[in-house]
Amino acid sequence: MIRLLYLSQATHDISDVQVQDILRSARRNNEAVGITGVLVHGGSMFAQILEGPEQAVLRMYVKVMDDRRHGDVRIIHISPANEPMFKDWSMAVIKSNPMEFQHIAQLRTHRMEAVHAQAFGETMREFVAILNAQRASA
Ligand SMILES: Cc1cc2nc3c(=O)[nH]c(=O)nc-3n(C[C@H](O)[C@H](O)[C@H](O)COP(=O)(O)O)c2cc1C
Known part of the structure; x- marks a missing residue:
């Protein structure tokens, strides 16, 4: 499974009517597909986590x-996940400016760079490990 955050x-x-309308769709559709x-x-902002x-x-x-x-819909973060964090909610709702959440603001600033950097680092380490194993068996 994956977890995605967009703004x-x-x-x-x-x-409120508009939000209720969105939630009605979400609660109807999400459960059917395991979201x-x-x-x-x-x-005037939305942030949504879909997992x-x-x-x-x-x-x-x-x-x-x-x-x-x-x-102006932008993915802020996307990553593989082992289990749902919101498993009790087909779509929960929080009324608050998303930018008031420090980590969302930070993620927006850095977008996926940090994630990419980490993934890139892991990949490099993986390559080095393979090369070391090859050298050891040569
Ligand atoms: C900010 C935002 C979040 C939404 N989130 C969902 C969602 O989680 N699930 C969903 O089915 N529709 C969501 N919608 C509504 C969809 O865009 C679409 O209108 C809806 O899925 C149509 O439902 P229907 O195919 O059952 O008519 C969202 C819309 C907006 C603007």
């Missing part, structure tokens, strides 16, 4: 990305 800008001011997560909204089977999450992300109720 987006609402096209119009976000109303859980949380929708954070406030100011679940990789294909289901990516498909849902593409569907949601096309929704005209928001734009």
